[in-house]
Amino acid sequence: MKKIIFALLLATGTANAQTIKIGVITDRVGVSKPYSEPATEGVIFGADEINRKGGVLGRKIELLIEDDQSRPDISAALARKLVDQGVVFILSVSLSPATQQQQTVTMEAKTPQMTPMNSADYLTTQLQNPYFWQTGPLGSTQIATLLAHARSKNFKRVALITDNSDLGQAIGKAFKGTLEKAGIQIVADEVVARGATTAMPQMQKIRAANPEAMFLAGVLTAENVLIFRAYKELGVKFPIHSSYNLSVPIYESVAKGLIDGITFVDAYDPDKPEVKAFVAAYKKGTGKDPQNLHGYGYDGINLIADAIRRAGSTDKEKIREAMQKTSYAGVMGKKGMKYTFPEGKRAGFDTDGMVVRVYEKDKQGRVVHVGQK
Amino acid sequence: MQDFLELAVSATASGCVYGLIALAYLLMIRPTGIINFAVGEWAMVGAFGGHLLLSRYEWPYWLGMLAVLAFMAVVGWVTERIAVRPLMERGTGVLAPILALLGVLVITREIISVSFPPDPLPVPYAFELQDQKYFIIAMTALVFAGAWLFFEKTVLGRAFEAVALNRRAAALMGINLSRVTAFSFAAGATVAGLGGLLVAPNISAHYLMGVPLAIQGFTALVIGGVGRVEGALIGGLLLAFAEQLTIRYAPIPSGFAQGVPLLFLMVFLIVRPTGLLRTRA
Numbered sequence: 214m215k216k217i218i219f220a221l222l223l224a225t226g227t228a229n230a231q232t233i234k235i236g237v238i239t240d241r242v243g244v245s246k247p248y249s250e251p252a253t254e255g256v257i258f259g260a261d262e263i264n265r266k267g268g269v270l271g272r273k274i275e276l277l278i279e280d281d282q283s284r285p286d287i288s289a290a291l292a293r294k295l296v297d298q299g300v301v302f303i304l305s306v307s308l309s310p311a312t313q314q315q316q317t318v319t320m321e322a323k324t325p326q327m328t329p330m331n332s333a334d335y336l337t338t339q340l341q342n343p344y345f346w347q348t349g350p351l352g353s354t355q356i357a358t359l360l361a362h363a364r365s366k367n368f369k370r371v372a373l374i375t376d377n378s379d380l381g382q383a384i385g386k387a388f389k390g391t392l393e394k395a396g397i398q399i400v401a402d403e404v405v406a407r408g409a410t411t412a413m414p415q416m417q418k419i420r421a422a423n424p425e426a427m428f429l430a431g432v433l434t435a436e437n438v439l440i441f442r443a444y445k446e447l448g449v450k451f452p453i454h455s456s457y458n459l460s461v462p463i464y465e466s467v468a469k470g471l472i473d474g475i476t477f478v479d480a481y482d483p484d485k486p487e488v489k490a491f492v493a494a495y496k497k498g499t500g501k502d503p504q505n506l507h508g509y510g511y512d513g514i515n516l517i518a519d520a521i522r523r524a525g526s527t528d529k530e531k532i533r534e535a536m537q538k539t540s541y542a543g544v545m546g547k548k549g550m551k552y553t554f555p556e557g558k559r560a561g562f563d564t565d566g567m568v569v570r571v572y573e574k575d576k577q578g579r580v581v582h583v584g585q586k
Numbered sequence: 587m588q589d590f591l592e593l594a595v596s597a598t599a600s601g602c603v604y605g606l607i608a609l610a611y612l613l614m615i616r617p618t619g620i621i622n623f624a625v626g627e628w629a630m631v632g633a634f635g636g637h638l639l640l641s642r643y644e645w646p647y648w649l650g651m652l653a654v655l656a657f658m659a660v661v662g663w664v665t666e667r668i669a670v671r672p673l674m675e676r677g678t679g680v681l682a683p684i685l686a687l688l689g690v691l692v693i694t695r696e697i698i699s700v701s702f703p704p705d706p707l708p709v710p711y712a713f714e715l716q717d718q719k720y721f722i723i724a725m726t727a728l729v730f731a732g733a734w735l736f737f738e739k740t741v742l743g744r745a746f747e748a749v750a751l752n753r754r755a756a757a758l759m760g761i762n763l764s765r766v767t768a769f770s771f772a773a774g775a776t777v778a779g780l781g782g783l784l785v786a787p788n789i790s791a792h793y794l795m796g797v798p799l800a801i802q803g804f805t806a807l808v809i810g811g812v813g814r815v816e817g818a819l820i821g822g823l824l825l826a827f828a829e830q831l832t833i834r835y836a837p838i839p840s841g842f843a844q845g846v847p848l849l850f851l852m853v854f855l856i857v858r859p860t861g862l863l864r865t866r867a
Binding site: 406461 | 589592593596597599600603704705706707708715716785788789790792795797798799801802826829830831833834839840841844
């Protein structure tokens with residue numbers, strides 16, 4: 214925390230009339246906090262690094278950071294406040310619905326806005342907002358990538374398990390639809406309720422159905438850990454394929470000894486040269502190991518800096534034109550992936566750019582599958 | 587058959603946790619008539635105490651557990667002093683302290699949520715993963731045996747019973763009411779904290795873990811009745827078996843199976859509103 218404040222002071226302390234102001238809307242206390250906090254640290258580190266290398270167009274970047282508590286109503290008001298303070302770009306690292314609400318302001322105020330991590334498919338399809346871009350992997354890409362990996366294993370019978378949260382149910386439904394479309398039979402379809410003290414009966418039922426693999430769509434950490442515990446206690450051996458939720462590194466400590474061999478979708482390849490450079494720089498700059506979530510924020514601020522450089526000006530219309538022509542390789546995505554927005558599309562994460570990784574002992578390990586093929 | 591035995595052990599362990607929370611309610615309801623919904627948050631405090639001492643500072647399990655339980659007794663005692671006794675002394679009836687304790691619930695949760703990271707935190711097992719359920723069952727048996735002996739065999743326990751039967755008459759007989767109340771809150775917090783500490787290796791320490799435990803424990807209490815100590819345990823076990831057997835064997839989607847224990851609760855409230863066990867005459 215001290216480091217963040219220090220970095221903030223550093224970022225704002227050097228501010229003068231010549232700075233380029235960039236707004237950041239994050240969540241410090243609400244439901245997205247576990248994701249927004251590391252992403253924002255990545256943004257701050259990225260801005261700091263850009264400033265140390267001389268800034269953009271000879272000017273320093275100044276971050277104006279606001280907290281929307283993941284609440285769409287607050288979020289739109291904050292976007293307005295940032296526009297009034299003269300930001301040339303808004304970086305959204307809060308919840309998808311909050312980001313969506315901010316668009317009503319950025320569209321009207323013609324202010325460029327992007328989210329480096331939100332995954333909701335609707336962000337660039339519901340509103341025709343030419344000032345908005347999304348570079349996080351879409352929900353549909355996550356499912357397709359996980360399924361592509363499953364297809365390579367030729368599964369015929371699988372089990373599905375999720376929790377009773379809104380998002381867990383939605384991902385579960387998407388998994389189910391995609392699996393059934395691929396002709397894979399779902400032999401058990403189980404739900405673990407929030408606040409349960411065990412997942413033993415569900416896992417027994419799955420064991421009795423004898424699947425070749427189990428798909429995990431749950432997003433509640435504590436309930437997912439219950440599932441892993443029951444899996445270990447019952448000593449079953451079928452492989453577990455998990456949603457994107459398992460890419461959050463909290464599992465390395467809270468599910469210690471339970472997650473070895475579990476595969477999960479991620480947008481982060483530790484072997485990628487850009488990732489190695491980022492990890493080394495981050496460690497040197499902050500003394501801490503970054504997570505995949507830091508990479509989203511880092512890519513976000515660098516994409517914005519890249520667009521402003523190519524625009525050659527801080528004119529918002531010129532930045533918009535430059536952003537649309539982006540071709541940039543960042544930390545996130547498979548090796549060699551570039552963020553691009555071809556044919557007027559504004560979702561820039563390559564649909565073939567996600568990877569499937571595996572937990573090795575208690576650490577997020579190597580990549581075992583790439584893309585949707 | 588092996589399937590059923592596995593499930594029976596797992597349901598017994600869950601039922602023991604529900605039973606401990608129900609016992610925490612009961613220890614306070616019996617002498618005071620106050621339903622303290624903050625027991626769930628107290629279980630959470632016990633779990634976070636376990637995380638702090640056993641995971642972060644790596645104390646030996648027994649030492650850490652004793653320290654957590656001693657701390658919980660202090661928490662209960664202080665809560666009674668601050669939120670219950672001033673109201674009772676003014677003769678406000680039971681509703682005012684119940685509301686004050688809801689305030690304690692919110693304050694406790696907020697203190698934990700700002701003091702710890704937002705993610706669930708690990709709490710170690712007493713021994714190994716496979717043994718935790720037996721450890722839960724053994725500890726619960728010990729606590730219930732102790733509570734039973736206390737109420738049946740000791741003078742203080744008899745004083746509790748007397749206060750439960752008639753506060754005014756008990757006071758006239760020279761029983762120190764405020765001491766009984768203070769003791770019941772300290773004991774309630776300790777038992778709730780133990781429940782939290784025992785279940786935390788499974789469900790992790792998390793600032794939102796209290797409310798589900800408070801509801802499960804309360805349901806167990808309604809099923810078992812507040813009349814007798816054993817009722818809390820029997821209620822907890824019945825609830826856990828109903829939950830887990832339905833999910834495992836009932837031919838309905840597991841999303842619906844979650845509603846069955848609530849159905850169970852409603853049936854009990856209609857058929858046996860005083861709970862399964864009757865108070866002894």
